[in-house]
Amino acid sequence: MGKPAGSSSTETLSVRDNRTGKTYTVPIVDNTISATAFKAIAAPRKPGEREENETEKGLRVADKGFLNTAVIQSQITYIDGEAGGVRRGYPIEQLALHSSHLETAYLLIYGALPSAPQLKMFESEVLHHSMVHADAEDFFRSFRYDAHPMAILTSAFAYLGSYYSEANPSLQGQTLFTKGDKASLANMDKQIYRLIGKATTLAAMAYRVRQGRDFVTPPTGLSYTGQFLYQMDHLGQEDYRPSPVLEKALDVLFLLHADHELNASATTVLQTGSSLVDPYSAIAAGCASLYGPLHGGANEAVIRMLISIGSPDNVPAFLEAVKRREKVLSGFGHRVYKTSDPRSFIIRRTADEVFKVTGKDELLETAMALHDAAIKDEFFVSRRLAPNVDFCGLIYRAMGFPNDFFPVLFAVPRVVGWLAHWRQMMLQQGGVKIWRPRQIYVGPGKRDYVPVEKREPVEGIRKTPTPVVHSGMTKRTALADFKGKSKL
Structure with a gap:
């Protein structure tokens, strides 16, 4: 200007x-x-x-929901709403066909596909750092048996940071990760190994605590997803090895979910990381963001929707209810993709491989009937509500995972993308500037304080707190008499 x-x-x-x-x-x-x-x-x-x-x-720029605001320059992932997406320039479909989750993780974080020795070193370090401190058992056992696994995982990532003071800029100085020198990069890499490696272990522990089972030490000699399945399912059998079909399918799904540009959770990681907090806290914040039903909870919502529909015969009535805004259509539409999410085709192929060994999920026919009806209906076509990747929940369900574990299966691979964006921001030219968006204040102008005895009550359902209807011990205590009881 x-x-x-x-x-x-x-x-x-x-x-x-x-x-x-x-x-x-x-x-x-x-x-x-x-x-x-x-x-x-x-x-x-x-x-x-x-x-x-x-x-x-001067003028401010209003952009509710970041519909058209770029907050950072990135070299990691690009999504074309019409044509699909690339990661560091490579089409996602090619990576899903030829690469692996950890190889793609290396690509996302460091910018290039690794050589064979580089990949071996990276995989070795990630798997080596899958172990957690023995005290973690007490932490996980402190949760109720019915705690949601995403609540456990979110807490576990934050808890993990308490072990590594060398990774905390609040303790080591705010340039800990922004200097970009050899020592700083080595420190950063170690945290990356730890977070990717321990993500599966923490997720498996969240799963096992819900099952009332002992925790399993990460095994050696297995792949990243093989190790994950082992930790979830091993019950002492000799020479136990997870199904190679399920192991491969999970690796493909992890690869697909590893990054998706500046989605809500990646943005949350960067927003949190811009304060120069430790990476464990930033990842925990991203995990909390992913928990929401508009983001990582969407594939769980798809299964609940399909269960509520019941059978293919009920699909037409359900879609009519959606048009009347009486029902919500989950698993269709995307903020960026305006045609079918290209990942959905890969997921369909993966689903076919899984169903060969598990049998078809009973909800598959309902899902396909919903898919076929929606893509032919002008109401959904005109609104560009194409099927998106959240139908992978059918694969997770066929593999035997409970519905509320689906977001965890989304969070574990997304740790890779979060770390790639976090690392890029830490090393960006000009340093890190804390993210502090503006607001448009439309509240009251300046006014004087009024003593409580002179105030008129303000009424309205959104302007007053809702009293809780108490029962049980609280109700009985309210009826009791005791010293210091409030007279209000």
């Missing part, structure tokens, strides 16, 4: 402020304009205008 209108450069945007008659020129770089450039477009505050609008301080 600052160039006069009519500049010779065509890579600019001319903006005329009709309030003042001034014209401004905004540079366009990589088809992007800087939001802070609009701070130069200031105007005098009109009579009666709210002071909180800060008109004299």
Whole structure:
């Protein structure tokens, strides 16, 4: 900003402020304009205008839900809403066909496919760091038997950080991971090995505690997903090895789920990491974000939806209810993909392989009937609600995982993507700047405090707290008499 209108450069945007008659020129770089450039477009505050609008301080850019705001330059993943996506330039479909989860993890984090020795070293370090401290058993046993496994996993990632003071910038200095020198990078890599390696162990422990079973030490000689399945399922059998079909299917699903650009959880990791907190806390924050039904909880929601539909015969009535906004259609539509998510084709192929050994899931016919009906219905076609990747829940269900474990199976591989974005931000040119978005304040203007005895009550369902209807011990205690009992 600052160039006069009519500049010779065509890579600019001319903006005329009709309030003042001034014209401004905004540079366009990589088809992007800087939001802070609009701070130069200031105007005098009109009579009666709210002071909180800060008109004299320049324009603000409103973007509820980050629909069109770029917050970082990235070299990791690119999603084309029409054509699919690439990771470090490689089509996701090619990686799913030829690569493995840990090889793709290396690609996402370090920017290139590894050589054979590099991959061997990386896999060895990740698997070596799958062990957790013996005290972790007490931590996991402290949860109720019916605690949701995502609540356990989220807590476990944060808990993990308490063991590694060398990974905490609050203790070691705020440049711990931003210096980019050899020692800093080595420290960062060690945390990456630990988080990827221990993700499966923590997830398996969350699973086992729900089953009331002893925890299993990570075995040697198995793949990343083979080790994971072993820790979940081994009950002392000699020479136990997980099914190679399930092991491979899980690896493909992990690869597909490893990263998906700046989704809600990756953004949460970066938002949290921008304060220079330790990576374990940042990953825990991402895990909490993934827990939500609009994100990682979506594949669990798909299965619940299919169960509620019941059979293919009920699909037409369900879709009509969706059109009337009486039901919610899960597993269709995507913020970025406007055609079918390309991952869904890979998942369908993986599902066929799994169903060969497990038998078809009873919900598959309902899912396919829903898919076929929706992609032919103008209501859904016009809204570009194509099937997306959340139908992988059918595979998880066929493999015997409980519905509430699906988000965990999403979180474990997504640790890789979170770490790739976190590492990139730590090493970005110019250092890390804390993420601090603006708001548009529309609340009351400045007003004076009123003593409680002079206030008029404010009524309204959204303006007053809802009292809780107490029962049991609380109800009986309220009826009892004791010293210091409130008279209100």
